[in-house]
Amino acid sequence: xxxxxEKQNVGDLEESKTSEEKKAHSSFPNIIxxxxxxxxxxxxxxxGTLLVSAFLILLFVYLAKDRFSVVESASDNNRLIDxxxxxxxxxxxxxxxxSGLGGVAREARLHxxxxxxxRSEIIQYTVAKGDxxxxxxxxxxxxxxxxxxxxxxxxxxxxxxxSIGQVLNILPIDGYYYEWQLGDGLNGVAxxxxxxxxxxxxxxxxxxxxxxxxxxxxxxxxPGTWLIVPGGTRPYSSWTAPAGVTRDDPATARVMxxxxxxxxxxxxxxxxYFVWPADKHFLSGFDYSPETNHxxxxxxxxxxxxxxxxxxxxxxxxxxxxxxxxxxxMIDHGNGWQSLYAHLNSLDVGxxxxxxxxxxxxxxxxxxxxxxxxxxxxxxxxQYSKVNPWSYLPPP
Numbered sequence: 001x002x003x004x005x006e007k008q009n010v011g012d013l014e015e016s017k018t019s020e021e022k023k024a025h026s027s028f029p030n031i032i033x034x035x036x037x038x039x040x041x042x043x044x045x046x047x048g049t050l051l052v053s054a055f056l057i058l059l060f061v062y063l064a065k066d067r068f069s070v071v072e073s074a075s076d077n078n079r080l081i082d083x084x085x086x087x088x089x090x091x092x093x094x095x096x097x098x099s100g101l102g103g104v105a106r107e108a109r110l111h112x113x114x115x116x117x118x119r120s121e122i123i124q125y126t127v128a129k130g131d132x133x134x135x136x137x138x139x140x141x142x143x144x145x146x147x148x149x150x151x152x153x154x155x156x157x158x159x160x161x162x163s164i165g166q167v168l169n170i171l172p173i174d175g176y177y178y179e180w181q182l183g184d185g186l187n188g189v190a191x192x193x194x195x196x197x198x199x200x201x202x203x204x205x206x207x208x209x210x211x212x213x214x215x216x217x218x219x220x221x222x223p224g225t226w227l228i229v230p231g232g233t234r235p236y237s238s239w240t241a242p243a244g245v246t247r248d249d250p251a252t253a254r255v256m257x258x259x260x261x262x263x264x265x266x267x268x269x270x271x272x273y274f275v276w277p278a279d280k281h282f283l284s285g286f287d288y289s290p291e292t293n294h295x296x297x298x299x300x301x302x303x304x305x306x307x308x309x310x311x312x313x314x315x316x317x318x319x320x321x322x323x324x325x326x327x328x329x330m331i332d333h334g335n336g337w338q339s340l341y342a343h344l345n346s347l348d349v350g351x352x353x354x355x356x357x358x359x360x361x362x363x364x365x366x367x368x369x370x371x372x373x374x375x376x377x378x379x380x381x382x383q384y385s386k387v388n389p390w391s392y393l394p395p396p
Contacts, residue, residue, distance in 0.1 A: 119172035120205065122228075127166040133159045133292045136168065143174045144291040145233060150177040157236045159292045160324060160369040172205070176232030182223040186216040193232035203230050236293040246382065247332040250316045259319025259328060261351035267314035268354035270333030274310040274392055275358055277341060277377050281396035284374045288388045295386040296340070296378035301364035303345050303373040309355045310339050310379075310393075318350050325376065326368025329361055336383060342376035343367050 125136065133155070137144040148155055150169045155161045169177055176193050186197040197216055201208045206227050214220045221227075245253045247264040254260040278299045285298030309331055316338070317330035325342035329349065332338050345365025355361060366373045379393075380386045 121172060122177075122205075123170045125168045125170050127162060127164055127168060129164055131162065131164075132286065133162060134287075134289060136170075140170050142171065144289065146171055146174045146176075148236075148292060149175070149232065149234075152177075157293050158324065158369070159286060159289075159294050160371075163371070171228055173228070173230055176229040176234070178227050178229050178232070180221050180223055180225040180227060184221070184223075186213075186219050186221075190229075193229050193234055195229055195232050199230055199232075200227055203228055245316050245330050245332065245338055247314045247316055247334065250332075253317050253330065256317070256325075256328075257320050257322040259317045259321060259351075261316050261318065264314050264316065264332075264352045267334065267352070268312040268356065270311035270313050270335050270337060271357065272311070272333075272335055272337070274339075274379070274394075275308065276393055276396075277308050277310050277339070278364065278375050279305055284372070285376075288390060296342075296376050297389050299375040299377055301373060301375050303363070303365055305364045306360045307341050307344060307362045307364055307375055309357060309359045309361050311337065312356045313337075313339075313354070315349050315351055315353045315355065315361075318347055321368060324369035326370060327362070327365065328368075331355065331361075336381050338380050338382075340376075340378040340380070342378075343370045343374065345373075 125140075127136075133147050134144050137147045147168065147170075148157060148159070150171045154166055154168060171177060178189065178193065180189075186200065190197045190200060198210075200206060201210050201213060208221070208227075212220055247267060250261045250263060276299075278301050280300040282300050283298055284300030286292075286294045286296075288295065288297050307329075311331075311333050313331040313333035315329060316332045317328060317340075319327070321328040321342065325340075327342075327344040327347055329341045329344065329347060330338060331341075341362065343365055344362040344367065347362045349355060349359075349361045364373055364375050370376075377389055378386055379389045
């Protein structure tokens with residue numbers, strides 16, 4: 001009996017809770033219906049929106065305050081960094097709140113982007129393994145000529161003179177770095193470098209005073225003074241083999257060394273198209289680059305690998321070259337074309353000998369001004385001078 005009474009009480013309690021929940025659930029629609037009946041729905045929606053907006057604004061201000069005020073703890077001092085300090089960490093742009101009071105909205109940024117500014121001084125660069133004149137120029141957004149003309153006494157117009165450990169001058173702008181000599185005149189120096197005297201005088205880093213410079217033919221510039229010549233340029237001095245060495249007039253090659261030949265009559269004539277002079281068909285060093293005074297291509301190869309005649313012709317130079325080519329061969333193809341093969345380890349042909357296309361004329365080496373085994377190859381024409389071999393060799 002007692003058990004039944006307890007079950008009855010529990011049942012009455014659950015029924016009571018269910019009844020109260022039903023009343024609570026049914027009361028919310030009744031409140032909404034009452035608001036609608038009284039015509040207050042628009043006012044309630046407006047004030048409800050304002051309350052929600054105000055809450056979101058206060059929440060944003062609270063979070064933004066914590067975000068913009070950062071206390072940085074350091075071992076030696078404590079610094080308070082406000083919301084306008086430059087942060088080394090790039091953060092996304094923060095949304096902007098616009099006040100109903102009007103005014104100009106301002107973007108809040110935690111990171112300040114400082115634009116790259118032009119350099120205002122000459123810096124020094126130490127040549128590393130793998131560096132080339134073109135590569136160094138690209139690092140500093142300069143023309144290759146500027147690297148050459150800024151370091152004449154180091155490179156001397158020959159990119160092969162670049163070596164690991166050299167310290168180069170890197171000018172702040174494209175141009176020429178000139179050492180003033182006793183007896184120089186402004187008009188003459190400017191004309192030789194294709195600029196005006198004012199270009200030299202007015203460049204700030206030269207620290208020249210136009211009011212006290214004096215006579216342009218004998219200016220007040222101390223010998224030994226180094227001057228930046230903005231836009232200055234000149235023809236390169238020639239360290240390379242001359243173009244146009246032909247079988248009937250090989251004397252032009254005598255200045256190059258002991259490999260010069262005598263005049264040759266007759267001999268093989270080329271077909272006018274070319275094959276590759278080495279087994280490998282890719283670079284291992286400098287590319288064709290008139291901008292750096294390198295008018296050939298350095299073809300990859302190991303010491304002792306064969307070198308081939310690119311077309312039929314007659315040998316007009318075979319031997320040592322005094323200008324950095326080492327052991328060298330030149331072939332006159334008898335149709336206006338000549339080809340040159342340098343840094344050879346050995347020569348398998350001699351002066352006046354006729355060769356056919358694809359004949360082995362020597363082997364790849366590392367003689368002369370060379371930083372490793374490769375074949376330096378040039379192609380030239382009596383009318384067009386030295387040309388880009390890539391334009392005439394078959395695709396690799």
